[in-house]
Amino acid sequence: MKVQDVEINEPPFHVSTSHGKLLIAQGLVFEVQPTTPNAPVQFFPEMHWAVGTFGYNGEPFISYHCTGCGMHDGRITGAKAYTAKIFHCGVRGGDPVSREVANDFRAAWDRWQATLVKTVTPEQATEDKKPKFELTHFN
Ligand SMILES: [Zn+2]
Numbered sequence: 771m772k773v774q775d776v777e778i779n780e781p782p783f784h785v786s787t788s789h790g791k792l793l794i795a796q797g798l799v800f801e802v803q804p805t806t807p808n809a810p811v812q813f814f815p816e817m818h819w820a821v822g823t824f825g826y827n828g829e830p831f832i833s834y835h836c837t838g839c840g841m842h843d844g845r846i847t848g849a850k851a852y853t854a855k856i857f858h859c860g861v862r863g864g865d866p867v868s869r870e871v872a873n874d875f876r877a878a879w880d881r882w883q884a885t886l887v888k889t890v891t892p893e894q895a896t897e898d899k900k901p902k903f904e905l906t907h908f909n
Contacts (some may be wrong), residue, residue, distance in 0.1 A: 773799035780840035782840045813859035821878050827886065830878035832867055852876055 771790040773796060774782040782802040785793065793799040822845075823830050832851045833842040835842040839859045846854045852872035855864025867875070 772802040772804065773811055774802050775799050798824075811860075815859035815861055815865060816857070817856070817865050817868075819868045821871060821874045823878070828882055830882055832871060832875050834867075849879060851879075 771787050772782050772784050772792050773793060774780070790799070790801065794801060802884075816834045817834055821830055828850075829847070830861060832846040832854070834844040834846070834856060835859050835888050836856075841856075841858045843854065846852075846867070852867050852875045855866050857864045859865070866872075886898045
């Protein structure tokens with residue numbers, strides 16, 4: 771049988787089954803199950819989402835990492851970032867942003883939008899004060 775020491779200091783090694791069972795009973799090793807070539811890799815999706823902000827302009831973004839597959843340093847940007855899906859760990863159709871983080875992001879985005887100073891040219895300022903008409907019918 772194939773075993774590995776519990777502290778994983780050594781690569782897995784082969785021992786006789788009786789010897790292996792003795793070592794397992796002593797808690798020194800655990801059995802390494804034989805792997806099938808081309809078997810699908812088993813992942814355990816464990817996505818972590820968070821809202822962050824860029825330091826240079828305060829724009830919110832969604833960051834993510836998955837401890838299941840090791841995907842890390844992911845960032846989704848833009849107003850619709852909360853609608854994104856991330857493909858990882860074989861999650862069918864992609865992993866959607868968690869509802870809680872999506873809500874946090876939308877709130878952060880709205881707050882950020884409110885802080886943006888609108889730069890208005892004098893022409894636009896004058897334009898805004900003019901009444902607007904929309905003529906759709908002529909008789
Ligand atoms: Zn993953």
